[in-house]
Amino acid sequence: MISLLIGTNRPDSNTARVARHIVDLYSALGEPVHVIDLAQLPPDSFQGSSYATKSPAVQAAGDAVLQSRGLIVVTPEYNGSFPGALKYFIDLLPFPAAFERRPVVFIGLAAGEWGGLRPVEQLQAIFSYRNAHIYPERVFIPGVYKVLGPDGRIQDERILARLTRQASGFLKFVRSLPPAPSINRTAVCSWSLQPASPAELLSSLSGTGVRALQLHLDPLREQPVVWADTARLCAQQGVRLVSGMMTTVGEDYSTLDTIRVTGGVVPDATWEQNWKNFEANARIAVHLGLRLVTLHAGFLPHDESDPSFAKLLERIGRIADLFAMHGLEISFETGQEDAPSLRQFLTRLNRGNVGVNFDPANMLLYDKGDPVAALRTLAPWIRQVHLKDARRTQTPGTWGEEVVVGTGEVDWSAFFDTLNEIDFRGNLCFEREAGTQRVADVADGREYIEKLRG
Numbered sequence: 001m002i003s004l005l006i007g008t009n010r011p012d013s014n015t016a017r018v019a020r021h022i023v024d025l026y027s028a029l030g031e032p033v034h035v036i037d038l039a040q041l042p043p044d045s046f047q048g049s050s051y052a053t054k055s056p057a058v059q060a061a062g063d064a065v066l067q068s069r070g071l072i073v074v075t076p077e078y079n080g081s082f083p084g085a086l087k088y089f090i091d092l093l094p095f096p097a098a099f100e101r102r103p104v105v106f107i108g109l110a111a112g113e114w115g116g117l118r119p120v121e122q123l124q125a126i127f128s129y130r131n132a133h134i135y136p137e138r139v140f141i142p143g144v145y146k147v148l149g150p151d152g153r154i155q156d157e158r159i160l161a162r163l164t165r166q167a168s169g170f171l172k173f174v175r176s177l178p179p180a181p182s183i184n185r186t187a188v189c190s191w192s193l194q195p196a197s198p199a200e201l202l203s204s205l206s207g208t209g210v211r212a213l214q215l216h217l218d219p220l221r222e223q224p225v226v227w228a229d230t231a232r233l234c235a236q237q238g239v240r241l242v243s244g245m246m247t248t249v250g251e252d253y254s255t256l257d258t259i260r261v262t263g264g265v266v267p268d269a270t271w272e273q274n275w276k277n278f279e280a281n282a283r284i285a286v287h288l289g290l291r292l293v294t295l296h297a298g299f300l301p302h303d304e305s306d307p308s309f310a311k312l313l314e315r316i317g318r319i320a321d322l323f324a325m326h327g328l329e330i331s332f333e334t335g336q337e338d339a340p341s342l343r344q345f346l347t348r349l350n351r352g353n354v355g356v357n358f359d360p361a362n363m364l365l366y367d368k369g370d371p372v373a374a375l376r377t378l379a380p381w382i383r384q385v386h387l388k389d390a391r392r393t394q395t396p397g398t399w400g401e402e403v404v405v406g407t408g409e410v411d412w413s414a415f416f417d418t419l420n421e422i423d424f425r426g427n428l429c430f431e432r433e434a435g436t437q438r439v440a441d442v443a444d445g446r447e448y449i450e451k452l453r454g
């Protein structure tokens with residue numbers, strides 16, 4: 001998620017007008033922007049007592065900054081500097097997390113001919129002090145009253161061209177850098193919340209206490225009218241999209257035997273339709289600005305002489321190449337085979353954009369070995385982790401039982417120690433696939449993990 005900070009609290013400001021146009025430029029590039037408008041903060045936000053006790057609005061704005069992959073600052077010039085309200089707001093944000101290694105880009109505007117050069121340079125000094133990654137291309141808007149038309153839009157084509165070039169350059173800059181250390185890496189799998197619409201999804205998410213999502217992409221493909229606005233609504237509410245997930249046609253999870261035959265890209269009858277869905281979902285993922293899509297590939301054979309080994313290698317290789325063409329990574333869920341078999345398959349596949357979505361509970365549900373040992377085996381491939389818990393089956397050949405995180409057989413303490421040991425830096429997504437109180441279950445899991453990790 002990218003956030004934009006409107007650097008004044010003056011009502012009806014030109015800064016807000018310029019900011020609205022910049023938001024549209026980013027949207028046109030496929031990146032919805034979360035707006036933090038100082039004019040919308042309640043007046044008590046700027047009281048001296050706010051240093052000690054932050055109002056909920058300041059807290060929410062601060063959380064949004066912490067969750068942002070990049071920050072756009074639009075500042076007017078007031079008395080040869082930037083507005084005092086902006087400095088006040090900066091001083092209320094958490095130190096050092098708010099700006100530490102966070103990409104930041106600046107736009108200045110003024111009535112005068114220097115176009116906000118002075119406030120931008122002064123802000124650059126502050127953001128340098130705070131170890132932000134400053135994008136070097138700045139845009140200055142002099143004579144702002146003439147630049148804005150009667151409709152409040154920027155009508156100067158040269159300035160628009162500069163802002164557009166800055167936006168696409170900044171997005172590339174943001175995507176090329178690792179996320180800032182403060183970004184909370186926990187998310188919730190959207191499908192766990194069983195939403196019928198983006199509004200329902202966001203409302204359920206707020207009950208979990210988590211502010212990021214791994215998004216199920218199939219609904220966006222199947223019901224574009226319902227889901228078209230998802231990314232914009234998420235950005236509006238300060239919710240980060242960390243990755244996508246897709247399923248394959250005809251998967252039947254009733255028993256271990258049915259999923260063995262129907263899962264992933266194994267069945268021939270559904271391959272053609274699955275391929276079309278991969279093509280469409282890759283385009284959707286790009287449009288959402290995602291980098292990673294996860295899926296169940298299906299049961300991968302242990303034995304290379306098995307005829308389906310070559311078939312799966314060819315199909316998955318084609319999918320990997322398709323996603324690579326779009327600059328995307330894909331990751332397979334763990335669990336359907338043991339870790340050494342998956343490792344062997346990935347080694348043979350030999351594609352740099354293919355990794356593993358590590359799900360410790362699946363290893364228990366499918367009874368495929370010890371999740372902590374598997375973490376080490378698959379370490380070089382792990383791109384994302386699912387926080388899900390389970391109990392192993394007592395009856396071989398049947399499913400284990402999925403349970404709330406912290407109440408099953410995953411040794412979470414050893415699990416996180418091992419993630420640290422292998423220097424895992426990806427996202428951790430809560431997944432809950434059973435039960436009728438998913439929101440409460442995810443919230444309980446989040447509390448458990450937060451306590452465990454201190």
Ligand SMILES: Cc1cc2nc3c(=O)[nH]c(=O)nc-3n(C[C@H](O)[C@H](O)[C@H](O)COP(=O)(O)O)c2cc1C
Nearest residue numbers: 008010013014015076077078079080109110111112
């Ligand atoms: C308190 C204040 C001080 C200002 N000082 C300057 C200034 O030093 N140089 C300048 O070019 N414009 C100055 N301006 C004009 C603003 O740049 C102009 O109002 C512009 O529209 C951006 O501010 P806004 O977003 O509040 O509308 C000042 C405006 C205010 C309200």
